[in-house]
Amino acid sequence: MKALCWHGKKDIRYDTVPDPRIEQPGDAIVKVSACAICGSDLHLFDGFIPGMQAGDIMGHEFMGEVVEAGPDTRDLKVGDRVVVPFTIACGACEQCRRGNYSVCERTNRNKELAEKVFGHSTAGLFGYTHLTGGYAGGQAEYVRVPHADTTHIKVPTGLADEQVLFLGDILPTGWQAAAQCDIQPTDTVAIWGAGPVGLMAMRSAQLQGARQVVVIDHIPERLAMVAQAGATPIDFDQESVVDRLRDLTGGKGPEKCIDAVGLESHAARSLDAMYDRAKQAMMLESDRPHVLREMIYVCRPAGVLSIPGVYGGLIDKIPFGASMNKGLTWRMGQTHVQRWSQALLELIAEGRIDPSFVITHSEALEDGPDMYEIFRDKEDGCVKVVLKP
Structure with a gap:
């Protein structure tokens, strides 16, 4: 065959x-x-x-x-x-x-x-x-x-x-990513990545009753799909993700954050993304966790981080102290x-x-x-x- x-x-x-x-x-x-x-x-x-x-x-x-x-x-x-x-x-x-x-x-x-x-x-x-x-x-x-x-x-x-x-795969993966968030009718759900899993997580969060769904990416065709579905797109090449999410949530941040990117995350203008690529090139780090860092920083205290994005090895410079002190819950897995x-x-x-x-x-x-x-x-x-x- x-x-x-x-x-x-x-x-x-x-x-x-x-x-x-x-x-x-x-x-x-x-x-x-x-x-x-x-x-x-x-x-x-x-x-x-x-x-x-x-x-x-x-x-x-x-x-x-x-x-x-x-x-x-x-x-x-x-x-x-x-x-x-x-x-x-x-x-x-x-x-x-x-x-x-x-x-x-x-x-x-x-x-x-x-x-x-x-x-x-x-x-x-x-x-x-x-x-x-x-x-x-x-x-x-x-x-x-x-x-x-x-x-x-x-x-x-x-x-x-x-x-x-x-x-x-991608439909239940997006659904589980949303289900892990325990979405409430007042919640804003922010999703990093408008690839197939991110788009399925977007539709799942809508079906599970989120008040507002926001999706972060920079590919025009993907962002167009986000807007067409009634969610709010953020182009990370054109605006600050942190500032825009604060604006959309009255300064409080999203209650629920979903990493639909995983180990190959990047951001063209981000110092930490350049750091990750350098460490990866020297085989000192296997995965690029820019999205995880950004989610920890922007998530509302007592919020949930849901991680359907695949990670395969070691990551560096995770602000775990911020996550602990903000009382964030992590839920992840295949x-x-x-x-x-x-x-x-x-x-x-x-x-x-x-x-x-x-x-x-x-x-x-x-x-x-x-x-x-x-x-x-x-x-x-x-x-x-x-x-x-």
């Missing part, structure tokens, strides 16, 4: 690779009908996340049709149309029973390696380094889905791929996709949210290597890329 494979920093290739096969009785094989490039794929493309090996298949946001099901699968049959969550969940361990699917205790087959790096293992993740199990990703014609009974979302008839594809999937599927079916609004490019899988560069460089108005095998 054909797949997009990682061969090193900024080197994604359209390769011929072996077809996946059933390896465990609970596996299923899915023929991919649509997949997407995610912002966290760019962290692998740019070489910021360790644990990749040459030839690894990329991608963790995909859907398709079941073409083979192992003998122990009970909830799937050949012909079922499914979205596959990026979090591989056993459904039976203590964390899964509590709904904490992204830290499933059983699905990371490189658990010992992850424990050395993180202290405890995360769940297995599709297409996301050998620290999370080394599972082949979904930017391919076919994918093996382990623990398939608890690692799928069945798609009802009448919904297009583009409407439901993002149930596998997304517990299966916790939110059915409720979000109902919202889509009811027409209350259509996640396809973020799609700007739909291309063939073979065009994936070029689309990685276009997506990373935000060329041609690119916000979200869908690929079709």
Whole structure:
């Protein structure tokens, strides 16, 4: 089959690779009908996340049709149309029973390696380094889905791929980011980053009842989407984020702040952003935490910082004293996709949210290597890329 494979920093290739096969009785094989490039794929493309090996298949946001099901699968049959969550969940361990699917205790087959790096293992993740199990990703014609009974979302008839594809990652990620804020009707929610996750967090915060949603970015096409959705855009290249947020909140700051950027944050005129790039170049810091610093500074006392943006290693110069003295609550983590999937599927079916609004490019899988560069460089108005095998 054909797949997009990682061969090193900024080197994604359209390769011929072996077809996946059933390896465990609970596996299923899915023929991919649509997949997407995610912002966290760019962290692998740019070489910021360790644990990749040459030839690894990329991608963790995909859907398709079941073409083979192992003998122990009970909830799937050949012909079922499914979205596959990026979090591989056993459904039976203590964390899964509590709904904490992204830290499933059983699905990371490189658990010992992850424990050395993180202290405890995360769940297995599709297409996301050998620290999370080394599972082949979904930017391919076919994918093996382990623990398939608890690692799928069945798609009802009448919904297009583009409407439901993002149930596998960015929609529940944005929803969880907002849910972690415990949004109240009087709240202002500020979101850093108007990429796909930030835009989903924006719609989620609106649906969860925020009085005012503000989104910070500097890409015109993204800011236009923010304004079109009825949120307030801030262009950080044109105005002070701190001053503008104070103006919008009567000088008090937003109650809830969401970091939808993660480890590659930047600000062209910021001294701390230049500091981060210098330390990164000298391998003294792995991640750039400009957004975290700004959120801590601007958030209203007793507020909440929600962090869906991916961080992979070490950060520096975090004003933790300010966070402690302001009484801020931090909530973060990979997304517990299966916790939110059915409720979000109902919202889509009811027409209350259509996640396809973020799609700007739909291309063939073979065009994936070029689309990685276009997506990373935000060329041609690119916000979200869908690929079709």
